């Protein structure tokens with residue numbers, strides 16, 4: 091079943107001359123994990139915001155086409171309605187603290203209070219995400235007195251605790267240590283396995299290749315490609331779109347090693363290892 | 372250029388963030404890596420004189436920094452903040468970059484020249500009159516880098532410069548780091564991108580829970596797998612692949628990999 | 637950014653009393669001395685507040701506030717005592733200075749009024765988390781948006797202070813002298829105001845988006861992380877306070 095349908099979406103920010111999103115169409119099935127890639131200013135964040143309704147309701151501006159989120163048309167529903175279905179983690183962790191709570195613990199509770207989660211369940215969920223993202227030891231800190239990475243973990247935890255059916259993550263691991271990024275991707279994968287639909291804008295191609303079902307490649311607000319990581323990262327014109335393939339793919343491309351029995355290159359550590367070992371024999 | 376002796380620090384009455392750090396920095400380009408909350412940002416803020424140590428001493432170019440104000444120290448050390456919103460406060464891109472040079476008593480024309488040169492390095496030279504708050508996150512970060520480069524200090528510290536950058540932006544930062552190094556400056560960078568560390572830094576320091584867990588030439592540090600694991604960092608992807616294939620030594624770049632791959636075969 | 641609040645976390649029965657009761661107490665402490673204009677009543681009100689503050693173990697925290705208030709009030713006493721137009725009865729003379737009874741009494745009334753109000757408010761501010769106060773009002777039916785606004789107002793000063801320190805760091809990091817003599821610091825202070833205000837405005841916008849996606853405006857019935865504080869005797873206390881106010885009114889009308 092299609093959880094998100096985007097049809098001919100066009101959008102222009104107020105005061106801007108060019109389209110930030112230009113005739114975008116794609117659909118996402120329930121439980122899919124989609125990676126959104128593309129150079130800076132390609133439109134990744136704008137697209138994410140168009141799915142939670144900040145575009146156009148918050149920003150205003152010129153809007154055309156249609157976005158359906160679990161059957162709700164974004165244009166005719168309020169952000170509040172959509173927020174019950176889709177949650178979003180923003181790009182800059184420093185600017186998404188509500189400012190009305192005194193501790194990390196209460197900050198995470200904020201969203202849960204608003205959507206009416208009963209108290210005992212609320213506490214369970216908060217404890218769970220604090221543990222999942224390893225921020226238990228700072229739970230009584232003021233939300234502003236955190237390191238960059240801890241703040242980003244809190245931002246992700248705050249949304250995941252709300253358990254929306256659709257989660258949008260805008261470069262959620264930019265300030266995380268490698269262990270932390272891996273934990274976030276694994277957490278996302280386990281959510282995906284529970285049937286939650288996920289879209290993530292990300293520059294870490296190795297992780298996108300390993301975890302995403304499909305990759306949406308954007309350039310100047312247009313969809314260039316929407317396919318499996320193997321197919322997208324095997325393109326030989328990626329640099330035209332300001333994107334580089336995962337390290338593993340680059341090595342294999344340089345050595346001319348393709349996946350066994352396929353016309354695509356390896357994109358993950360495992361695949362590259364297998365293909366390169368195969369070559370050596 | 373910098374000597375750090377028995378440095379300890381905590382925020383207010385909280386537990387210690389840094390305990391008894393001993394470090395010396397020379398001209399080698401240096402990466403600082405480690406777990407979130409390990410104390411990396413706190414450490415560089417102390418070097419920069421923005422925080423005051425609870426114990427210990429920092430000597431920069433022969434001078435104890437306790438005896439200088441942060442403003443005086445800014446002629447020697449530049450710091451690009453982790454959160455660009457904390458660094459930006461002027462109303463146009465050009466004014467923002469000229470702020471530092473003007474404060475260290477540069478002539479207005481010279482300051483402007485320096486500013487535009489720095490903005491050219493990061494690719495923002497066509498947006499001089501834009502309000503910095505209208506830039507995207509990646510551009511704000513580049514603006515912060517330009518503001519610090521324009522001051523032409525001998526020591527430059529970047530706190531996670533590659534946040535939000537695409538491959539092109541990372542390439543710009545790579546070039547900037549190389550240029551600064553060629554000019555004989557000490558470049559120190561806090562960063563979580565291990566492949567970037569492997570390709571660009573001679574020395575790597577691993578922080579863990581307020582202490583230095585490992586320190587040495589980058590290749591050596593990335594060969595200490597146990598230590599890395601404990602600090603929640605991992606070897607670069609290319610190093611991991613080389614390991615899986617049993618290529619001996621510690622591979623740091625794609626080029627090294629390709630050369631070794633053929634020879635091992 | 638950090639946040640500072642005047643709230644002092646202690647264990648005491650005053651802390652346990654719910655915010656609404658404290659609000660009613662403030663109404664009591666303000667209204668009764670106005671309705672019954674007698675020094676004794678005012679003294680009693682201040683006395684009760686001080687005793688409560690002492691029980692809450694926050695008396696020390698009131699010193700800076702009271703000192704400031706006294707500073708202001710002493711000027712009032714002097715000015716009124718010396719120069720109030722109705723001054724007739726000489727109280728005492730100190731060289732060329734003459735202190736009059738009318739002015740002094742008037743100033744004393746004002747002083748007591750202010751003290752009753754300040755000390756009653758201090759009980760609320762020092763022993764109640766702002767969020768707790770707002771939460772209990774929201775539970776009573778106030779709109780969450782207004783609630784959020786009130787919390788933000790509580791936070792404005794701490795946030796401004798945090799913004800000032802952030803920008804100061806940015807400035808001294810790039811060579812502007814902000815430490816040292818009073819003059820240097822004063823000179824550095826003025827150019828701060830623009831960026832602080834602008835920064836606050838931009839924050840507001842980004843924060844609004846963060847609130848939206850966290851369901852802030854959703855129509856669903858809200859729940860709360862903390863259970864509503866129910867102090868065993870709060871009904872009794874409220875009733876007594878309201879009774880006292882009513883009693884004062886009756887006394888006033890009858891006499």
Ligand SMILES: Nc1ncnc2c1ncn2[C@@H]1O[C@H](COP(=O)(O)OP(=O)(O)OP(=O)(O)O)[C@@H](O)[C@H]1O
Nearest residue numbers: 103106110129130131132133134135136137507509
């Ligand atoms: N608030 C805004 N007002 C006007 N234009 C905007 C605004 N936000 C983004 N834009 C413009 O819309 C386009 C798409 O921006 P967007 O932030 O979606 O890109 P992105 O792919 O997320 O980039 P990045 O990798 O830097 O995060 C850009 O040209 C950008 O300048």
Ligand SMILES: Nc1ncnc2c1ncn2[C@@H]1O[C@H](COP(=O)(O)OP(=O)(O)OP(=O)(O)O)[C@@H](O)[C@H]1O
Nearest residue numbers: 235236237238239240382407408409410411412413
């Ligand atoms: N202003 C503050 N007040 C109190 N504690 C703080 C403050 N800033 C940081 N801390 C705490 O100090 C510790 C070290 O923080 P620091 O910012 O130095 O970490 P970091 O190594 O830079 O982490 P990251 O990779 O996440 O940026 C953390 O546990 C953090 O919670």
Ligand SMILES: [Mg+2]
Nearest residue numbers: 134135136181
């Ligand atoms: Mg973006």
Ligand SMILES: [Mg+2]
Nearest residue numbers: 237238412453
């Ligand atoms: Mg940091």
